[in-house]
Amino acid sequence: MKKYDYLIVGAGLFGSIFAYEATKRGKKCLVIEKRDHIGGNCYTQNVEGINVHKYGAHIFHTSNKVVWDYIQQFAEFNRFTNSPIARYKDELYSLPFNMLTFNKMWGVITPQEAEAKIKEQIAQESITEPKNLEEQAISLVGRDIYEKLIKGYTEKQWGRKCTELPAFIIKRLPVRYTYDNNYFYDTYQGIPIGGYTGIFERMLDGIEVKLGVDFFTEREYYENLADKIVFTGMIDEYFGYQFGKLEYRSLRFDNEVLDMPNYQGNAVVNYTEAEVPYTRIIEHKHFEYGTQPKTVITREHSKEYEEGDEPYYPINDARNNELYAKYKELADEKSNVIFGGRLAQYKYFDMHNIIAEALECVNAHFR
Ligand code: FDA
CATH class of the missing domain: 3.40.50.720 (NAD(P)-binding Rossmann-like Domain)
Structure with a gap:
């Protein structure tokens, strides 16, 4: 036995x-x-x-x-609710794409205006059969959102240009015509x-x-x-x-302890421009509404998987x-x-x- x-x-x-x-x-x-x-x-x-x-x-x-x-x-x-922020250069946007995002992007106020704007952007490109991820994303949400919030982030995530990535990676892009920035739909x-x-x-x-x-x-x-x-x-x-x-794809996490109580005011900030090497910064204390005198942040880098990763x-x-x-x-x-x-x-x-x-x-x- x-x-x-x-x-x-x-x-x-x-x-x-x-x-x-x-x-x-x-x-x-x-x-x-x-x-x-x-x-x-x-x-x-x-x-x-x-x-x-x-x-x-x-x-x-x-x-x-x-x-x-x-x-x-x-x-x-x-009761933590995931409401990530996207940072593109010095502009901040709400995620997932919702009325707060559209208001910041174009100044639109009503869902009807936002919908019309996205439709107009999609129509301008007249893409019928998307050949790659770039065309797929533009055909779903238009060029402005693609250029500012999708392109750089996706290229960092995959280590390849969006024009070289297959269209099927993005099947749909959730677009919400409400002022709700809870990332998940779950109960x-x-x-x-x-x-x-x-x-x-x-x-x-x-x-x-x-x-x-x-x-x-x-x-x-x-x-x-x-x-x-x-x-x-x-x-x-x-x-x-x-x-x-x-x-596999891997990640590198660069952690830093900072001598301040609050670095970015949110648990997750995505950096969507290609020039910033990391994809996002996590500030861990905000997951639990921490009030400690210091803070810990992690810069997350997407990378190719190598032996030992x-x-x-x-x-x-x-x-x-x-x-x-x-x-x-x-x-x-x-x-x-x-x-x-x-x-x-x-x-x-x-x-x-x-x-x-x-x-x-x-x-x-x-x-
Ligand atoms: P997991 O990898 O956790 O456990 C396997 C264990 O086996 C490891 O501890 C490993 O060391 C050990 N092991 C492997 N080989 C061994 C060996 N030869 N001998 C001994 N031990 C060995 N999910 C979610 O719901 N919400 C979220 O926000 C996230 N976020 C997230 C971020 C990132 C960056 C990743 C990669 C994943 C998530 N997830 C997530 C997913 C979540 O991490 C996942 O669902 C669980 O960790 C999976 O648990 P497993 O037990 O399958 O694997």
Whole structure:
């Protein structure tokens, strides 16, 4: 008999929920995590009394009541509403595109005026079949919004000119003819009071967790410890990259502690001009209405993924999707391994999606 029922590789959201639910059902779990902390990309670190979102801004939002009720058992959430600001040179605009944005851009007051202005801009270009992302964006919102709020930001995000990016990347651009700058449409939204890490501490309370352990460096040893494995790492790495490597975009975060209580007055400011090298600045204290004497800001740079970088965003183009399908076929044959989470499924998931996925997986598994 093996020492554990489950070896869980990765103490992120998927792995931690699985560990919590399996333990609740009387199973013995061991969680290994290659980083020196739990929480995966949701991890928050206390700096100057401020909960810093170490791997990028994390705003919880969902319309799924089951998911919302589930996460509430691990934390109380505040009423944070994501209302990012776009900065283009010295002009500030509200996001997502709404009446405040249109008023600033053209001085229009009523929804009818705004709609007419956008229609006029789209008609001026007479694009019938957009050949690239630039044409696609202009055909949806017109040239002014494209030039000031989309072009530079998108080019920094992808590291390529909008004219070289495929049109399908932007399927639709939400345009709101109301004065509502709540970024998300979801019913529930907020930030866990005290940061995200506490959620993971509560989920993993009483469960054996080993930090700083990479599954691949002692693979045989760990595989032999448990009857089943829940793997939330990179699927291509699990199979020894035998069909080739899946591609990602990465990010670089430059953090700075500033000796002032308030730097930019908002949690998220997007820099939409190409000349500023970063895509946005996050000021972490505003996620929790912090009143600390200092502040922590993060300049977020989008970058090509290189060896040693964090694999943040999968590039789900035809080549990578085909490659993933091959790995998925191998994964489906392994009856003692559950592949879960964003890296093992090579897909971007929001937190609420991961919770739903993990609960579905648990329910199917322990039926
Ligand atoms: P996650 O990556 O969190 O966890 C996997 C864990 O496995 C990691 O801790 C990793 O170190 C570990 N691991 C991997 N390989 C291993 C190995 N070989 N051995 C041991 N351990 C290993 N969502 C949202 O709802 N609102 C938001 O605002 C944001 N914002 C956001 C910003 C950025 C920049 C990103 C990249 C993502 C978001 N998200 C988000 C998404 C959110 O981060 C995501 O849904 C969850 O973190 C996914 O949880 P997982 O458990 O799948 O992966």
